Structure formats: C-alpha cells, structure tokens
Amino acid sequence: MADRHPVICEVAPRDGFQSIAAPLPTQDKIAIIRDLAAAGCQRIEIGSFVSPKAIPQMADMRDITAAVRDLPARLSALVPNPRGAEDALAAGITELVYVFSASEAHNQNNVRQSVAQSIEGLARIVEVMPGGTDLRVDLATAFDCPFDGTVALEAVTDAVRAICAIAPRAGIALCDTTGRANPFTVAERFGTVMALPESRENSWAFHGHDTFGQGVANALAAWRAGVSVFDTAAAGLGGCPFAPGATGNTATEDVVFAFNEGGLDTGIDLATLLTVADRIAALPGAATGSHLRQVPRHRAA
C-alpha cells in the first residue's frame, strides 16, 4: 500500500463536453485533450462513441481519435453498446469504457435497454475485443438513481458479479452518477464489491460528481478503501440534467490538490492543469464547479 499512487482519469472531454449542447469546434476539443496530457494526465476519456443523433457533440470522435492517438497518455472512450464498441475499435481506440446502470430506470433512460440486455451487450463486446485492447466497465447509479433514489447494495453486487463473470480482469468503476453518494456509503460499497471472491482480479475506479459537496470526500473515501483510479473533470465541467444549477464532475484540480497536499503524487502539474481548466471554463455553454480555480493562483498550485 505504501507504493500506491492515485491515478486521475480525466473525463472533461467525455462527461464534460457532452454537457455542452452546441457543438464545439473539433480542433478546440483536440487542443484541450493535448493540453490535458501535457499537464500530466495519464488517463483521458476522450469522448463517447454514441449515435450523433443522441449526442451531436460526439459526432467527430473519429477525427478526434486520429488526432490524439500519438499522445503518451492512456486514452479511452465510452461506448454504450456493441455498435459503439465496434466504431471505437475501428477508430483506433484501445481502451473501451462500457457503461450501464445498476438501476433499471436509469439504464432505460441512458442507454434505452434493460440491465439484462446491457449485460448481454458486455458479453458480445468481450467476444469481439482484439488482443491488446483494454476494457473498463462503468457501473452507473451505483449509489443513487435520479429516478429511483437510493440504489440497493444488492443491485450493485449483482451487477458487479455479472461483470466479473464476463470480464474477470476488467477495470470496474462504481459511478456516483448524481453526486448524491456520501463518503460512508462509498467506503462501504467499495469494501463490499472489492471483497467479492469473483472480483479478485478486477481493478477499481471511482467516478464522482460534486453536486452535493461530497466530491473530494467521496474520492478520498474510495482511496482509503483501496481504489486508485479517479474520474474527475478539469474545471468541474459537467452539470446534471436532473439537478438544475448543480455542478458536474468533481473538479480534477480539487482532487489533485487534496492528494498533492497529502504527499501523494498524481503526476499532474497543478499550475498547468489550472491553465487548461481556465480554457475549459471559457468554452461557450460550459457549466463549471471548481473550487481551486476561484482562489488566487499562487495559493492554489
């Protein structure tokens, strides 16, 4: 444990950009991804391979992928179904992030199918993935559902067991989709799923939002539970369609600050990251939620 380091997976280009309705210029998105890598982000989720009808912002994923593939960072893309996985692999993505929800209501709303159908989709993707490609499964609403409220722990463990049976070495993220998780529950749920005999070879990530002000506390609760990978978005870009006025993903700079100050190196240069965060915050239509961006720069980094 002494050698463990926190790893940030920067999701502003995916979870953040998708919250902006008006399409951003492809070159701007590419430049931001490159800047994030230059700031030291070792993992970047660069977008989603989804129907451009569903999310027009993601219509240029092939061009973006081609333009950033040379970066030294580990790049991934979200896919909601086998069709998206095919498209992502064809575009040159080497790490797929497959998403489904622990709650039926959110899964229907998010990917238009049942949880059982999503699990079948996962199996189909695993079958066609070529050697040398990686898989992470994002379990959305692993704590709270915008439609059903608190999600039963059993729904989470059932879903995790299903993932482990199909993809025993995949990364698995418990996602606090709504930001309503609390640090006590984050610790409890990771403790439970990480102790499942079936999950022995899986690795773990926490995807959090700061809507209820628990973002940093939840990430640190996951860290103490043994989780090493954290999805965050520079500038806290995001916003939740089900919580008007609320902020989005936990800000990368707020989490990096916590780890840095605690002597835990994320590999990210905070001053450089804050410059990228400023650029992201200046995007037209960007809803941001960072704390660190608001304090004088010499105090922040």
Next chain:
Amino acid sequence: MADRHPVICEVAPRDGFQSIAAPLPTQDKIAIIRDLAAAGCQRIEIGSFVSPKAIPQMADMRDITAAVRDLPARLSALVPNPRGAEDALAAGITELVYVFSASEAHNQNNVRQSVAQSIEGLARIVEVMPGGTDLRVDLATAFDCPFDGTVALEAVTDAVRAICAIAPRAGIALCDTTGRANPFTVAERFGTVMALPESRENSWAFHGHDTFGQGVANALAAWRAGVSVFDTAAAGLGGCPFAPGATGNTATEDVVFAFNEGGLDTGIDLATLLTVADRIAALPGAATGSHLRQVPRHRAA
C-alpha cells in the same frame, strides 16, 4: 466510540455576518439565530464582542444576546481579548470563544498583538471567568496562514500546550482559517495534539472553510480522528478577504448531509435548515458557498 455523535456549532451569525460590511438590522440577526435553533442547531456562535470600530456589524451584540438568551441551544460568542471577555460576560454570554493564531503574522493582523501577548490574555480571562461559564479556545491558522503559508506543526503544538497549561479543561478548536488544509494534514495534526499528555482533559473542535473544496473531506477527517464538534455556517456564508471570490465557512447543510447520509445524527433537521440557509443567502451582501442549496429540495433533505 459507537455512541459518539457529531455536534454542529453554527457560526453563520459570527464568522458569516462579520463578512457582510453593511450593518444588518438587529431584528433580522436575532430572527436568524432563533431560526437556526429551531432547525436543531445545538450550538450557535452568536457573534463577536469586538470593538465596533473594528467590526461595525457586531456593534449590537448586547441586544442580540439579550434577545436570544432564552433559546435551548448552547450559545457562545467570540472574544479577541480580556476586554471583549468582560463585555461578553456582562451581556450574559456563558461560553466564551477566545481566539488567537498559531502564526505571528496572522495574530498581529487579526488581533493586533503577538502570540505571547494573546496567551497572556487567555490567562487573564481564565482568572476572571465566573463559575458556570465555559471556555473554548480557537487556534486560528492551525494549518495555513494567509501571510506565511504552511504553519509549522511545532507552532501548533506549542500553542496547544500553552492553552492546556492555562485552561486544562477548555475546548480547543484547530481552525483552518484559510480553507487550505487538506484531509491528510487535518488527521495528522489532530492526531498529534490529541495525543499530547497535557491535553488529556481538553475537548476538540474543527473549524473549517471550503475555499479549496476540502470542507466536507476535512470535517470527516477530523471526525475520524476523534473530533466531535464542527464549526460550519448555514449557506456557507463567509468569504475570505485574502482569497477574492472564494467561498467561506464550510456550509452546515453540506456537512449535515454527509453525516445524515452516513447514519450519524446531528440533531439538525435538514429541510428546516435549508429554509434558514435560503434566508441567510438572501441577505444583502451575502457571499455563500453551499452545494446543497443548489440541488432540488426533495433530493437534498
């Protein structure tokens, strides 16, 4: 430890109101203090007995004290020197909160004297305190100083030892005056001072700000270290003169949410508290920093 409950000390009427330059009507301040008690706040810091030249907002403390003394909550007031302590006791305050800083630069700026002079002042106050009155000592800049940066742990332990020698049964708060503390350091510093042989009979509080997004995480780090009393301000009222645009005290509602969701009862009714927080946020000149106030009410409480 199983029976331990978190206790909120609501500081919006003190640390919050003092951040508003234009004097608020006395009746409005009284009404808010009464509403906070009605929401279940068991401890409320109702203001400061300071020179009205220094902080005009606090010029009506005698009237406020007289009007709220009947409340069932434990009421305290901040005093920066023996003169303030005399005034507070004369007004009927039964719990004094004496403040000085671990860093010389901040103590000079805040209370216009050296740390040694402040410690002498503490001794004078203890001498004159009548039976039946309580004392808490707030050690400001116990982590970070707006002028000197990181405050050495030794300055904190020296100050705590001095407090313990003079007031061996006082409450002691380590105050994150700037909000720049991080959860790792909060845990470490409380662990250190609580283990001092001299502090055996003292009780502990954590006073935090959310400027750097660490507010809830810092409070929970203190809780895990064994601290049970938390200074927070409804609506996150505050603002720091040394960090333009930054938020103030950690919002009571954000911390209460964390504890509530974790099954730890603070005695505060969150829905009622949010109504008071709305009232505070609507005060002219109020700078607020709450997360919970921004999400739909049925999801928050």
